[in-house]
C-alpha cells in the first residue's frame with residue numbers, strides 16, 4: 001500500500017499528537033490481529049469482541065501503530081470511529097491512485113459477474129477484485145486498501161444486508177460503471193418487498209461518477225429508482241444489450257449477443273451465467289478490450305466457489321453453509337442472520353458450529369462467548385463439533401445442545417434427524433471439513 005502514517009493521520013483527522021511518530025510507509029492495515037506483520041497498522045473494530053482488546057497482540061506481531069477510539073499506550077492514531085476512518089481512507093486511496101472502479105451488486109449473480117468482469121479486464125489492465133465475501137462496509141474498504149500497487153482497474157462487489165448499505169459503499173467507491181445483476185427474492189424477510197430490494201440495490205447510483213454508466217435489468221420494478229442525467233443501459237430480451245442465441249452443453253454454454261460479432265463460450269452451464277458473461281463482455285467493450293480477448297477470457301474464467309448460499313438436502317431441507325471468515329465476529333453475524341429468517345412451516349432451526357482455529361490463547365473464552373449470539377427462542381438445537389467447542393458446550397442448556405468429537409458420528413446424527421422442513425446452518429474453520437456433511441446431506 002502506498003500510504004505513510006502521517007498521510008493516513010491527516011486523511012482520517014487523527015486528533016492525537018501523531019506528528020511525533022515517525023512518518024513511515026505502512027505495509028498493510030489489518031483488523032484481524034492474526035494477520036498483522038511487521039510495519040502494519042492495526043484497526044481495532046468492534047466485532048464479536050472489541051478489537052482494542054487485541055492491540056497488545058498486534059504489536060507483539062510487529063504492528064507499527066494502531067488506530068484507537070480511546071487513549072492507548074502504544075503509538076496510535078486517535079479517531080472517533082475506526083470503521084469510518086477506514087472507509088474515509090479507502091475513498092482517499094482510490095482518488096490518490098486514480099484506479100477506476102467497476103461496481104457490481106444484485107440479489108444473485110454478483111459474484112460470478114464480478115469474477116467474469118475481472119477476467120475480461122485482466123486481458124488489458126492490471127485488475128483487482130473483491131476476494132471471497134469481503135463485500136460489505138468492512139470488506140470493501142479492506143479490498144481497496146489491499147489492492148496491488150500497480151492496479152489500474154478494480155471490480156468491487158457490493159453486498160446489502162440493510163437498506164442504505166449500497167449507498168454508503170457506492171459513495172466510498174465512486175464507480176465509473178455500476179451494474180445491478182438482478183432484483184431477486186433473496187433477503188425478502190429483511191426488506192419485505194422486491195420494491196424495497198430494488199430501492200436498496202439502486203443505491204449503487206449514489207456515488208456513480210459524472211459521465212459514468214449504470215447497467216441494469218429490464219425489470220420495471222427499478223424504473224422509479226433510476227437517476228436522471230445518467231447513461232443507463234438496460235439488459236434483457238430486446239433491450240439495449242441482450243443474448244440472441246444460447247446453446248447449452250453439460251458443463252459449458254455458448255451464446256451470441258446483439259453487440260459482439262462472434263459467439264462466446266463459457267465453461268459453466270446455466271442461462272443466468274450467459275447473462276452474467278454478457279454483462280462482463282459489455283463492460284469489456286466499454287473499456288476497449290478487444291473482442292478476441294473478451295472471448296478468450298470468458299472461455300477460461302475461474303469462478304469463486306462455495307459462496308455463502310442456501311443449498312438443499314436430498315430430503316428438501318434448507319442448508320446454509322458459510323465457508324468464509326472463521327472468526328468470532330463472522331460466526332456471531334451468521335447466527336444472527338440465520339435466526340432472523342422465519343422458519344419453514346412446521347420446520348426447525350438447527351445449527352452445526354465447529355472449532356475456529358488459530359485464535360491463540362483466548363480461544364476458550366472466544367468460543368464460549370458465541371453463546372451470547374444463540375437465541376433459543378428461535379434456535380431449536382445446536383450441534384457442536386471439535387475440541388474448542390467444549391467451551392461453548394458449557395455455556396448452553398443441556399437439552400438444546402449435542403456435542404460431537406467425531407465428524408462421522410455427527411453426520412449420521414444429522415442424516416437421521418434432519419426433516420424436510422428444517423433449516424440447517426453450518427459454520428466453522430475450513431479445516432473442520434463441514435463441507436463433507438453438506439455433501440452427504442445433498443446425496
Ligand SMILES: N#Cc1c(NC(=O)c2cc(S(=O)(=O)N3CCOCC3)c(Cl)cc2Cl)sc2c1CCN(Cc1ccc(O)cc1)C2
Nearest residue numbers: 032045047048049057134139325327328329330359360362
Ligand atoms: N471478535 C473478534 C475477532 C475477529 N473479528 C474479525 O476479524 C471480524 C470479521 C468480520 S467478517 O464477518 O469476517 N467480515 C470481514 C470482511 O468482510 C466480510 C465480513 C467482521 Cl464483519 C468484523 C470483524 Cl471485527 S478476528 C479475531 C477476533 C478475536 C481473536 N483474534 C485472534 C486472537 C486470539 C487471541 C489473542 O490473544 C489475540 C488475538 C482474531
